[in-house]
Amino acid sequence: MFKANANYLKLPGSYLFSTVASKISQYCEENPEKAGRIVRLGIGDVTQPLAPSIVAALHGAVDEMASAETFRGYAPDLGYDFLRETIAKCDFAARGAAISPDEVFVSDGAKSDSANIQEIFSEDARVAVCDPVYPVYVDSNVMAGRTGVYDEATGLWSNVSYMPCTRENGFAPELPHPDEDISLIYLCFPNNPTGAVIDKPRLQAWVDYANEHGAVIVYDAAYEAYITDPALPHSIYECDGARTCAIEIRSFSKNAGFTGTRLGYTVVPHDLKDADGVSMRDLWARRHGTKFNGAPYIVQRAGEVVYSEQGARETGEQIAFYRENARIILEGLREAGFDVFGGVNAPYIWLKAPNGMTSWDFFDMLLNQVQVVGTPGSGFGPSGEGYFRLTAFGSREDALEAVSRIKAL
Numbered sequence: 001m002f003k004a005n006a007n008y009l010k011l012p013g014s015y016l017f018s019t020v021a022s023k024i025s026q027y028c029e030e031n032p033e034k035a036g037r038i039v040r041l042g043i044g045d046v047t048q049p050l051a052p053s054i055v056a057a058l059h060g061a062v063d064e065m066a067s068a069e070t071f072r073g074y075a076p077d078l079g080y081d082f083l084r085e086t087i088a089k090c091d092f093a094a095r096g097a098a099i100s101p102d103e104v105f106v107s108d109g110a111k112s113d114s115a116n117i118q119e120i121f122s123e124d125a126r127v128a129v130c131d132p133v134y135p136v137y138v139d140s141n142v143m144a145g146r147t148g149v150y151d152e153a154t155g156l157w158s159n160v161s162y163m164p165c166t167r168e169n170g171f172a173p174e175l176p177h178p179d180e181d182i183s184l185i186y187l188c189f190p191n192n193p194t195g196a197v198i199d200k201p202r203l204q205a206w207v208d209y210a211n212e213h214g215a216v217i218v219y220d221a222a223y224e225a226y227i228t229d230p231a232l233p234h235s236i237y238e239c240d241g242a243r244t245c246a247i248e249i250r251s252f253s254k255n256a257g258f259t260g261t262r263l264g265y266t267v268v269p270h271d272l273k274d275a276d277g278v279s280m281r282d283l284w285a286r287r288h289g290t291k292f293n294g295a296p297y298i299v300q301r302a303g304e305v306v307y308s309e310q311g312a313r314e315t316g317e318q319i320a321f322y323r324e325n326a327r328i329i330l331e332g333l334r335e336a337g338f339d340v341f342g343g344v345n346a347p348y349i350w351l352k353a354p355n356g357m358t359s360w361d362f363f364d365m366l367l368n369q370v371q372v373v374g375t376p377g378s379g380f381g382p383s384g385e386g387y388f389r390l391t392a393f394g395s396r397e398d399a400l401e402a403v404s405r406i407k408a409l
């Protein structure tokens with residue numbers, strides 16, 4: 001009789017956002033009269049429609065697919081040159097970071113890349129993650145059999161190094177002790193879920209640590225578009241030496257509304273080599289070639305337009321809109337007496353649940369009493385217990401309504 005992959009059986013419960021979604025469905029079934037009243041600020045899904053320039057590019061590309069002369073079949077599995085060249089120029093060269101187009105791997109999104117990237121590292125690579133953390137980094141390593149044994153009581157895996165991000169340390173992870181012999185460090189800035197940011201000297205310290213100790217940083221920069229402070233780095237490649245120790249993952253979801261359209265990319269520099277001189281860039285290319293047939297042509301054309309003058313203006317307006325939501329939520333809850341963090345240079349607001357409540361108790365209270373949905377902080381890791389995340393990606397009405405209902409509690 002066949003057997004399931006035992007690593008998958010180690011995964012505790014369901015994926016965080018699936019659990020939240022099923023709780024909402026259950027609530028709606030039990031309280032149909034309240035279903036229409038729910039304000040959803042849980043998962044970080046955008047709500048603004050695609051910008052006009054992006055829609056025009058999609059239409060144009062669909063028309064190309066309708067004619068024999070311009071029809072495209074399989075996309076190049078690493079991405080079309082027009083998009084990779086634009087990314088190298090606009091996201092990196094423009095910020096003084098030297099990344100060549102053939103180090104850019106276009107994909108169907110940052111979530112899959114951040115889950116898949118661990119595949120090119122050894123099975124016994126020790127992983128370090130922030131706590132709280134975007135659950136995909138840990139779960140994908142669980143599936144790969146790298147994380148050891150799960151302790152139900154602490155919510156920790158035996159072979160994972162956790163870097164607590166707490167109010168006391170300003171939600172900033174500390175460098176792991178060198179004896180921990182870390183191979184893979186996941187960092188995300190602006191951070192999901194805490195909304196914390198990192199300045200260049202601190203990011204440089206991570207790069208120096210990784211180079212010194214032979215580790216790789218997987219840098220998730222999915223939220224970089226929310227940075228307004230000119231002192232903050234948008235890319236890890238703005239730091240000296242990052243080409244030999246860092247992989248960067250980017251998304252078109254949060255800056256241009258592609259959550260449903262799907263587009264992202266990963267940068268793996270030629271200079272990133274393992275202990276035996278193996279090129280991680282070539283391994284990732286090998287993996288991509290075997291497991292992926294390229295993001296759709298029409299979507300890559302739409303992604304290219306994000307960098308045009310009109311595209312940048314239109315998407316910039318959407319980002320400003322979400323930033324204003326973040327400000328409304330942050331200031332509103334602060335006025336109401338909550339301890340609130342993040343929300344500046346970041347689309348997530350991280351708040352302390354009142355009166356020592358647990359994250360899930362606060363979730364249930366908000367859902368049951370005022371029909372506001374957020375994400376329980378403990379779902380992102382043990383150090384998130386007692387915290388709660390709200391997203392700025394809702395409509396303006398939702399942001400205002402959520403604040404006024406929470407205030408009224």
Ligand code: MLT
Nearest residue numbers: 042043044045111134192
């Ligand atoms: C989140 O809510 O944390 C994000 O939307 C998840 C994601 O981007 O996959």
